[in-house]
């Protein structure tokens with residue numbers, strides 16, 4: 001089986017306290033370990049960590065269980081793909097070296113069990129808002145990254161977590177529902193992309209909604225939900241069939 005999950009936003013200040021954060025992190029790890037039982041590959045499609053920035057000699061505190069679980073799964077021979085999202089894009093080798101994952105910083109077109117899949121976190125696709133575009137340019141700028149490195153980490157990381165929580169709160173208030181086939185950006189993106197190159201599945205994270213939509217008789221858009229409230233994931237079986245599922249911790253007991 002091949003699995004896809006996204007958007008755990010581990011370490012987010014939206015959660016009430018450390019205890020709640022650890023509870024969520026343990027559940028994400030339990031989910032990963034359960035999927036690992038019959039997985040050959042696991043794709044993390046972005047924003048697994050709420051704010052990640054690697055400095056030359058240090059990384060942000062926290063997410064210890066999660067990073068350990070990734071390393072354990074990768075060490076066992078399962079290929080783990082880590083797509084960066086718009087909250088955890090500032091990774092420069094640590095996740096590959098220490099956790100053994102393959103980092104993808106751009107969308108990928110990959111054939112999986114005979115199906116052509118377009119995989120992406122989903123931020124920036126079909127984006128029309130100039131403000132958001134400017135922020136995205138800043139986030140991807142090498143100069144801005146170097147400048148951010150000059151800020152002491154206690155201020156830099158504090159700012160990152162604050163910005164991230166503010167952003168998520170806004171998203172939760174404004175956008176956390178399906179906008180419909182004609183307004184949902186990722187669906188519009190997939191429909192446009194389909195005119196140029198065919199994919200059987202378009203799989204995205206980012207939106208924190210669950211969507212399984214046929215856009216053509218042989219093309220489907222999947223949006224993965226999240227690992228905060230839904231603990232949802234997609235699975236592609238050996239025949240290339242895809243399903244959107246929920247992880248149920250109770251069933252493990």
Ligand SMILES: [Mn+2]
Pocket residue numbers: 046047085086087121123205206207
């Ligand atoms: Mn995102």
